Amino acid sequence: MSSFGKIFRVTTYGESHCQSVGCIVDGVPPGMSLTSEDIQPQLTRRRPGQSKLSTPRNEKDKVHIQSGLEYDKTLGTPIAMLIKNEDQRPHDYSDMDAYPRPSHADYTYSEKYGIKASSGGGRASARETIGRVAAGAIAEKFLKQVNNVEIVAFTSQIGEVKMDRNPFDPKFHQLLNTITREKVDSVGFIRCPDLSVAPDMVKEIEKYRGQQDSIGGVVTCVVRNLPTGLGEPCFDKLEAMLAHAMLSIPASKGFEIGSGFAGVSVPGSKHNDMFYYDEESKRLRTKTNNSGGIQGGISNGENIYFSVPFKSTATISKEQHTATYDGKDGILAAKGRHDPAVTPRAIPIVEAMTALVLADALLIQKSRDYGRSVVH
């Protein structure tokens, strides 16, 4: 369905070529300062056309808040937001109409719904994520006010070009401790904070653009200052909710938290995060953080960090030998300009989905904290 979250809950709507896209955010705490200024920056970071590396369609994506605010304070009631589809061109893709785009959602939507939207993949469009980013911005503002929770995502790989994200390397953790969104953006649209590889990433993208092709990448995200105790122990472990959130982003193909896939070959004696008493925070902390800030599904107060691979963009201008909906072999070459690498634009979406997961987990835990505080 189109809703996410239990207590802090977003419901989104909209396709590429309808009147608008947007969302309703339910469960926002009342009395919080909020204006469109809090929401627009992440929408702007998400939209295409920010650099020559991305598609030059100039979508403006201005948010219009419909409800839930008065005098720039939240009322505690649902906040509806809409962003107009200014670029409504339902027939722009018409030449492709006979072909389901390979590795896009055209074929599966047609199987699922028995109806083909002129926009092909319908809700599989990247435009669907606008509502999530708008909602995530509200969740982020809330988390910031709770405990100065910080969420920063960045590009850690484009094609073959990788920056170090070795979980057993202290330098990587130093980066996670200090990286800011400003720092990420200062590098340009590639959004890779490692200046030793960022230029090569740009070149990688330009190479595939030149070939009318596309390439994938990896986004890594860190969460700092999250309180302990968040996440439900069984099915709704905090990492399970994050994985759910990340794999719901178009083009994502995976998720790993903490030591992830690399950690499986490290024995328990080295992989286990030993405890020590931290004088500054007056509580137990761990000497290493191979767990990625979550143990047994519950946050332990260390940084949460995870990575998400995004495949190469499915829609390319290069010719593809494929078949039409009715089974005839043929050659498809998408018209128009297409984004050769969506990875950098996925960053605000990763941040938004992370914020939505955490805001919800926090509110659920706080109701438990209350219960725990009154019973005996």
Next chain:
Amino acid sequence: MSSFGKIFRVTTYGESHCQSVGCIVDGVPPGMSLTSEDIQPQLTRRRPGQSKLSTPRNEKDKVHIQSGLEYDKTLGTPIAMLIKNEDQRPHDYSDMDAYPRPSHADYTYSEKYGIKASSGGGRASARETIGRVAAGAIAEKFLKQVNNVEIVAFTSQIGEVKMDRNPFDPKFHQLLNTITREKVDSVGFIRCPDLSVAPDMVKEIEKYRGQQDSIGGVVTCVVRNLPTGLGEPCFDKLEAMLAHAMLSIPASKGFEIGSGFAGVSVPGSKHNDMFYYDEESKRLRTKTNNSGGIQGGISNGENIYFSVPFKSTATISKEQHTATYDGKDGILAAKGRHDPAVTPRAIPIVEAMTALVLADALLIQKSRDYGRSVVH
């Protein structure tokens, strides 16, 4: 919370040392033949003590069906199942009581609940998964009757020892097309169908056992014969639900579907799965399957395959320099025998969680199919 699924829905209960563990399965279609014989095999595959590679505690794990059946047919009402905790030893771990086990859930449970179960991590115990496996067996039986849906998981890595799981290698796909659960089990408890690496995996585990240490691994899972059209387009994409399910399994640290992390460096022109018309099935199929059977969040009828890394077991007998709950440095060495590698035992859990995701997605889609069939 302790429930999973919308229409086909399981709720589990139980810790290591309480009376019993179990579940309630709601939404099972009525009129299906079912006895404990359908459920016991996967419980038996899950339980420890199956070989010298796993912990020798002899848990019997016999399922007792409480409700929802009459004359070995499902009534359509909730099926409750319980499995007694015969091995109730609440004080067995008592020496460890002063220490939260590193990378286990002891510390985070204590932060979350403010109470420490004698079993430490409480629901983080592997015993909690018994209810899931019992429920998954029912889901599997249903899926089998729907379209002969087959779910087979196997060990694809232990420590440094890997079998080929390159998504771009046709031989890997040949394996996915043909592997059976019988074949997997015929290798022994290591459950790796690649006989060229399975013995080395066994050695890897024995090496760490000898060192009173532990080691991680990767489970790969394939789903065959799934109908097209399953999965919801936005937040509840089929891969998002699978990722949620997999990361909810204790000790799992990630998820990748189809080409996963490896796919990000392959350009769109090679990564895209081109369509062709398949005479046998009379529908479009794809020449390659880098998507892993899901496009735009919806099943496309090809094999679904994914991998899940499991970290090395947190509880080890080797000495660990860590701290007590109240912050004093010290040395912890867990008593008793511990499973040096949980990966092979995770296999029926991976299969169960997969079945639960698919049964629910199928029933939701079938209600939509109905709606679509009557409107005009």
Next chain:
Amino acid sequence: MSSFGKIFRVTTYGESHCQSVGCIVDGVPPGMSLTSEDIQPQLTRRRPGQSKLSTPRNEKDKVHIQSGLEYDKTLGTPIAMLIKNEDQRPHDYSDMDAYPRPSHADYTYSEKYGIKASSGGGRASARETIGRVAAGAIAEKFLKQVNNVEIVAFTSQIGEVKMDRNPFDPKFHQLLNTITREKVDSVGFIRCPDLSVAPDMVKEIEKYRGQQDSIGGVVTCVVRNLPTGLGEPCFDKLEAMLAHAMLSIPASKGFEIGSGFAGVSVPGSKHNDMFYYDEESKRLRTKTNNSGGIQGGISNGENIYFSVPFKSTATISKEQHTATYDGKDGILAAKGRHDPAVTPRAIPIVEAMTALVLADALLIQKSRDYGRSVVH
């Protein structure tokens, strides 16, 4: 929260004095013809200013569909709808600001949210129901196409003036069998199909209007042609979902289905609905229908009928001796013109909420029917 339904699901937003009110409807079957023409009539029936009996504020309430449609066919994706708040007068009630309106939601909202909207009760405004009515119109169209399901509500009481709604009177059932929405509206805005009492109801309202007072009433609703088997047996019995829906309508104070409160004094031997075989429909039917079309929480194919009392409007111009938020005694007299009886306007809301309950129950049951049809 602001969502209702599991598979056919509406989420609403909006207060009296924000930009717009509206909703997102998720789970609408794909391929259904739909335009704003299908939705506007019920919105128009709901809005005030339809006669001198209701408030003369001329709200236009024109629906704007944002998404989920292409070429007047549903895509199966979320349908967002918005209705602008043309009458934005946040300060119109300013003289009342010191007083929480008695029996309105001003005080409880202030307790719940700690913030006072200029519109006082915030979401408690009748305007919130616009989104429900819009969503209900889609549910109704779907139900109509399924089995010609008909939902008709009407005014059965205003103040002391009642029409016969004795469940043991065959004439009442004859009315339930034949009443149409056209017939209901033909009586005028009072919407009572019993012409022997309708004029007295009008007089009753006018009497209280003349006294700057208000009066309550009862809405009765019938559902015809609903298939058997809808409703879940335990917590989500069909009557429980209907009761939930009805008590969620502002100003409603109760619910009774079938024989309701009157039935408790009738012994089982008379109250039980005996079965007979109906040649026309080729199935069992009941000779009487004291059950109100639902037995054990599940529809039995007979008419569903129920009644809902609505209290007298809380906002009145008559002086009221009450207290201010800060506890000072005083006299409150609401400015402006107020609806002396909301009962007739509640009719499309009752119909909408009924349709939402039934569409959801139908889709859930159809997924079970599918399961039941394939298992053995």
Next chain:
Amino acid sequence: MSSFGKIFRVTTYGESHCQSVGCIVDGVPPGMSLTSEDIQPQLTRRRPGQSKLSTPRNEKDKVHIQSGLEYDKTLGTPIAMLIKNEDQRPHDYSDMDAYPRPSHADYTYSEKYGIKASSGGGRASARETIGRVAAGAIAEKFLKQVNNVEIVAFTSQIGEVKMDRNPFDPKFHQLLNTITREKVDSVGFIRCPDLSVAPDMVKEIEKYRGQQDSIGGVVTCVVRNLPTGLGEPCFDKLEAMLAHAMLSIPASKGFEIGSGFAGVSVPGSKHNDMFYYDEESKRLRTKTNNSGGIQGGISNGENIYFSVPFKSTATISKEQHTATYDGKDGILAAKGRHDPAVTPRAIPIVEAMTALVLADALLIQKSRDYGRSVVH
């Protein structure tokens, strides 16, 4: 489905003639003292055979807690409870097998599930409510510890014999202010605290028992000391959740809160509950309580009170002219002894469902309170 609640959530299972009935209660705050002694009393109040007025089958209904406790303290994990079906007699009703019992769930279950349980109505059995009562006892204990919340239900009508429950009568409110569970039970199994009518109620039941018939009644329930601010403003108004809960109890046919059906004929000027400042509680209270403690869907701190009609028991020994499943006319006379009036036994079920609604609403509101307390 078989679950109820969002944060404090119960899932039940079990039919009349299976191994056991029971439930899983999720979301119970950790650290609360709890033993079966807290749960058994309400189970005992619920069970039949307590007096000659009810069915003499001696069900023992002893609760067995399976999980979620250690050393008599809740762990915060799911609490599973089971109550054995000692009276397993699947064939006791065999003569009735050809007939769906009129106004029972036999026919609708057969339509819904396509399978007939030997117990006929399957989950429609009153035994299903055992799990609810067990869960409700935990919710009650929690509410008691929060704010000394008290929930007391009593019989207010049997057949034609009514006690005063006029919402505009101060004496009725005096009763609501003072009635205790002990007082209710002191009257005997009839559980009507008005001694001027209780004996006539007993006679009413005995009359119908003598005729092998049955009779209905009304349960009235009051909640005292509930904090303000509980309930969600739109679909999940507190009264909507209560109505949902009450109509989910077998044999219930309605719900009215506060002035209910009687209130519709009282003008706003009299019906509105005027505010005054209460020196004792240092907050606004209302002079009257026609609202029934809820305004705009949110608790206002006054007593919540509501009434629920229960129809006459469907299963009677008296002969009934009805039809068999396959449509043949005939005469059905149920064997065995049947409860001529379930109303008094419904009392602990009404209390349990009320507690479940309130515990959930409280925990949800407390998460909002937290959010509200930290934002600015």
